[in-house]
Amino acid sequence: MRLSRYFLPILKENPREAEIVSHRLMLRAGMIRQQGQGSFTMLPLGKRVLDKVCAIIREEQNRAGALEILMPTIQSAELWRESGRYDAYGKEMLRIKDRQDRELLYGPTNEEMVTEVFRSYVKSYKDLPLNLYHIQWKFRDEVRPRFGVMRGREFLMKDAYTFDLNYEGAKAAYYRMFVSYLRTFTRMGLKAIPMRADTGPIGGDLSHEFIILAETGESQVFCHKDFLSLPVPGEGVNYGNDAEIAGIVQEWTTPYAATDEMHDEAAWDKIADGERLSARGIEVGHIFHFGDKYSKPMGAKVQGPDGKEHNVSMGSYGIGPTRLIAAIIEASHDEAGIIWPESVAPFDIGLINMKAGDADCDRVCDELYAALTAAGKDVLYDDTDQRPGGKFATADLIGLPWQLIVGPRGVAAGEVEIKNRKSGERETLPLAAALKRLGVAG
Amino acid sequence: MRLSRYFLPILKENPREAEIVSHRLMLRAGMIRQQGQGSFTMLPLGKRVLDKVCAIIREEQNRAGALEILMPTIQSAELWRESGRYDAYGKEMLRIKDRQDRELLYGPTNEEMVTEVFRSYVKSYKDLPLNLYHIQWKFRDEVRPRFGVMRGREFLMKDAYTFDLNYEGAKAAYYRMFVSYLRTFTRMGLKAIPMRADTGPIGGDLSHEFIILAETGESQVFCHKDFLSLPVPGEGVNYGNDAEIAGIVQEWTTPYAATDEMHDEAAWDKIADGERLSARGIEVGHIFHFGDKYSKPMGAKVQGPDGKEHNVSMGSYGIGPTRLIAAIIEASHDEAGIIWPESVAPFDIGLINMKAGDADCDRVCDELYAALTAAGKDVLYDDTDQRPGGKFATADLIGLPWQLIVGPRGVAAGEVEIKNRKSGERETLPLAAALKRLGVAG
Numbered sequence: 001m002r003l004s005r006y007f008l009p010i011l012k013e014n015p016r017e018a019e020i021v022s023h024r025l026m027l028r029a030g031m032i033r034q035q036g037q038g039s040f041t042m043l044p045l046g047k048r049v050l051d052k053v054c055a056i057i058r059e060e061q062n063r064a065g066a067l068e069i070l071m072p073t074i075q076s077a078e079l080w081r082e083s084g085r086y087d088a089y090g091k092e093m094l095r096i097k098d099r100q101d102r103e104l105l106y107g108p109t110n111e112e113m114v115t116e117v118f119r120s121y122v123k124s125y126k127d128l129p130l131n132l133y134h135i136q137w138k139f140r141d142e143v144r145p146r147f148g149v150m151r152g153r154e155f156l157m158k159d160a161y162t163f164d165l166n167y168e169g170a171k172a173a174y175y176r177m178f179v180s181y182l183r184t185f186t187r188m189g190l191k192a193i194p195m196r197a198d199t200g201p202i203g204g205d206l207s208h209e210f211i212i213l214a215e216t217g218e219s220q221v222f223c224h225k226d227f228l229s230l231p232v233p234g235e236g237v238n239y240g241n242d243a244e245i246a247g248i249v250q251e252w253t254t255p256y257a258a259t260d261e262m263h264d265e266a267a268w269d270k271i272a273d274g275e276r277l278s279a280r281g282i283e284v285g286h287i288f289h290f291g292d293k294y295s296k297p298m299g300a301k302v303q304g305p306d307g308k309e310h311n312v313s314m315g316s317y318g319i320g321p322t323r324l325i326a327a328i329i330e331a332s333h334d335e336a337g338i339i340w341p342e343s344v345a346p347f348d349i350g351l352i353n354m355k356a357g358d359a360d361c362d363r364v365c366d367e368l369y370a371a372l373t374a375a376g377k378d379v380l381y382d383d384t385d386q387r388p389g390g391k392f393a394t395a396d397l398i399g400l401p402w403q404l405i406v407g408p409r410g411v412a413a414g415e416v417e418i419k420n421r422k423s424g425e426r427e428t429l430p431l432a433a434a435l436k437r438l439g440v441a442g
Numbered sequence: 443m444r445l446s447r448y449f450l451p452i453l454k455e456n457p458r459e460a461e462i463v464s465h466r467l468m469l470r471a472g473m474i475r476q477q478g479q480g481s482f483t484m485l486p487l488g489k490r491v492l493d494k495v496c497a498i499i500r501e502e503q504n505r506a507g508a509l510e511i512l513m514p515t516i517q518s519a520e521l522w523r524e525s526g527r528y529d530a531y532g533k534e535m536l537r538i539k540d541r542q543d544r545e546l547l548y549g550p551t552n553e554e555m556v557t558e559v560f561r562s563y564v565k566s567y568k569d570l571p572l573n574l575y576h577i578q579w580k581f582r583d584e585v586r587p588r589f590g591v592m593r594g595r596e597f598l599m600k601d602a603y604t605f606d607l608n609y610e611g612a613k614a615a616y617y618r619m620f621v622s623y624l625r626t627f628t629r630m631g632l633k634a635i636p637m638r639a640d641t642g643p644i645g646g647d648l649s650h651e652f653i654i655l656a657e658t659g660e661s662q663v664f665c666h667k668d669f670l671s672l673p674v675p676g677e678g679v680n681y682g683n684d685a686e687i688a689g690i691v692q693e694w695t696t697p698y699a700a701t702d703e704m705h706d707e708a709a710w711d712k713i714a715d716g717e718r719l720s721a722r723g724i725e726v727g728h729i730f731h732f733g734d735k736y737s738k739p740m741g742a743k744v745q746g747p748d749g750k751e752h753n754v755s756m757g758s759y760g761i762g763p764t765r766l767i768a769a770i771i772e773a774s775h776d777e778a779g780i781i782w783p784e785s786v787a788p789f790d791i792g793l794i795n796m797k798a799g800d801a802d803c804d805r806v807c808d809e810l811y812a813a814l815t816a817a818g819k820d821v822l823y824d825d826t827d828q829r830p831g832g833k834f835a836t837a838d839l840i841g842l843p844w845q846l847i848v849g850p851r852g853v854a855a856g857e858v859e860i861k862n863r864k865s866g867e868r869e870t871l872p873l874a875a876a877l878k879r880l881g882v883a884g
Contacts, residue, residue: 006509007572009562009564033559033562035517035555036516037540037544039516041559042512069483069485069489070484070492071477072481073579074536074595075478094516098583099533106538117475120451137514137579153516154514
């Protein structure tokens with residue numbers, strides 16, 4: 001993509017309304033525009049990151065056996081009355097009346113609707129296990145939306161729902177999602193630590209929040225340092241093997257880990273000083289087993305091998321992709337701007353023409369652009385007539401992993417400069433060597 | 443994907459509520475589930491088709507220079523008061539109040555919001571032309587939603603918006619979208635004919651509906667038979683060459699074509715009998731130039747080369763991907779079910795194991811499945827214990843382009859049967875030859 005044809009509205013000044021670094025950087029880098037209280041347009045650069053984040057989530061959901069569907073945003077109040085949540089939900093639910101005065105709502109979550117889909121079709125244990133997920137907009141009318149996409153009112157959510165014959169099956173399904181989440185966050189360059197969460201009136205120990213460590217995190221978390229070196233399962237992990245999956249979950253739930261709310265000082269004190277990690281964290285995922293909470297009142301039953309009817313045992317599994325973008329930035333930035341992990345970077349490479357209009361610089365840039373694009377790299381080519389200083393500042397701000405800098409002196413010597421955004425390392429290399437460094441054969 | 447692990451809730455009976463063939467087939471093939479008046483969940487098979495349709499739309503929008511963004515579904519009434527449309531829009535607009543009693547609405551379209559984005563950042567003609575699009579849910583509270591996803595209340599829409607300095611620029615932008623639409627529909631196996639549409643109080647001739655021909659179409663259309671043989675531009679079409687693009691539009695707007703509403707009997711009578719095509723059609727896209735209708739009241743101005751401020755000249759360009767799925771089915775089905783064009787088929791190949799559980803059949807199927815999947819083909823492998831007759835009926839109903847049928851007799855002879863869903867042709871071939879027929883080297 002040539003920057004001259006792109007829409008990248010960089011802000012020079014720090015926007016006053018932004019209280020946290022990810023909100024500030026997303027506004028400054030032209031990723032988002034606020035449209036209302038807690039509501040944002042993803043501008044082209046933001047949309048590209050969102051697509052990459054969603055693609056990783058999808059791949060890992062599918063790998064773990066989840067099937068993608070897409071439920072509507074608007075739901076009927078009637079459905080929520082079946083579960084008893086319509087009146088209970090409170091003011092966070094956006095309630096709507098249509099032209100015929102029917103009561104509707106903008107879904108804050110989809111347990112009821114997915115249970116309705118399930119009960120309409122599935123009648124036998126033979127069709128289980130089943131895991132249905134979608135990535136769809138949600139609306140929660142928060143009293144005080146803030147921190148940009150970190151706590152919006154309209155936000156994207158990946159929510160998966162599992163259906164099993166009994167608790168044992170539901171636990172295995174829960175474990176598969178647990179492992180899938182470990183892989184998902186790791187692929188985005190994040191260190192995510194599962195922490196036991198409150199299960200409320202349902203009880204049991206099948207509820208975890210996935211917390212990533214970031215200096216600017218919203219809450220205090222406590223964990224054993226072992227988490228920093230625990231191996232994350234590779235893509236060959238066998239989701240068909242319940243014992244293997246349970247083993248991974250066992251390993252990842254054994255060392256101490258707790259959010260402020262669930263913190264146990266007595267257990268914490270037993271850990272040796274040098275093994276303790278007290279840090280700031282951001283919640284990026286939440287998984288939850290809730291048994292027959294919805295299946296029972298809504299009549300989602302299957303016939304079991306015993307010939308009797310059983311309320312299915314369910315769980316739900318959420319990740320907020322829009323929120324996740326902000327969390328990634330909180331975990332990976334510096335004074336100059338964002339530092340994207342390669343897997344979610346909006347472009348792989350920023351190609352900077354220091355003297356656009358100069359025939360030699362233009363020619364070399366065109367050649368590099370063609371070679372990189374042909375090799376499947378996403379390149380943002382700064383072909384504008386801005387000054388070099390402004391171009392460097394923009395490149396650092398938007399945080400592409402690699403910068404390829406083409407100037408008249410280098411071109412005369414057949415060389416370009418290559419800069420790694422994360423390490424800050426710069427190197428001057430002949431053209432072919434620079435391409436090779438970027439993984440492109442000359 | 444193994445069918446035993448998939449969620450494909452086929453209906454045996456024709457659902458009573460379905461008045462048209464696409465609605466009936468989408469319900470029967472387990473593509474959609476109705477959730478409310480004019481509101482549908484896309485089940486896994488439907489979601490796959492939707493993804494393929496959206497991918498083609500995106501590729502062709504991007505190729506024509508449009509940039510993808512993503513605006514929220516909920517908008518503020520205040521914004522719509524700026525354009526004067528809030529009070530004018532009528533009951534089709536879903537009006538909402540939040541917990542603070544602020545007036546909101548579920549966007550039926552996005553002219554106001556995208557104009558707000560534009561005016562916030564763009565100040566100079568040097569940043570034009572600009573074309574921003576998104577694919578997002580819309581809600582229109584129709585009095586009588588019907589025909590499944592063909593006329594829903596909550597539906598997906600790709601809406602693009604162009605911004606130019608003056609009418610000449612806006613016309614060139616309009617032409618680029620015109621050509622992009624020709625390519626988009628052709629790639630989906632559709633014959634789309636652009637027909638002049640009413641421009642209302644704005645006047646001019648820059649409004650076209652794209653109508654596809656389908657026997658079961660919703661409206662009567664009239665056109666010259668020349669349209670059936672007009673060449674559709676290839677992927678090498680140069681969107682940077684205004685003259686080339688205008689030439690294509692000229693060619694595609696010269697022969698007579700009109701919807702019932704715009705039909706001109708006098709002009710029609712002048713066409714020779716054998717050259718006339720009177721048929722049923724379905725609208726699948728609408729493009730529209732509206733000048734300064736929004737930019738003027740909303741103050742979306744840029745400085746021109748003359749140093750003066752100009753209201754930008756705008757257009758909008760819509761395609762409904764959910765509706766398009768239904769239109770494709772209307773244009774391509776038979777008594778047995780859907781016949782997917784290859785480009786939008788949910789899977790490329792249906793692999794049918796006629797005797798699941800038979801060691802030889804299972805082995806051959808596993809080998810074929812592995813070879814096809816490794817070659818990048820999407821395969822739905824029917825490994826269930828249903829009878830062959832039921833499997834054939836399902837395969838025809840869901841309409842995958844190719845069926846690969848593995849039975850005990852064939853396996854003993856080292857052969858499989860291959861069936862083309864569209865032509866109905868069947869052929870018995872050795873395994874390697876069957877793979878070759880499907881474009882996979884042995």
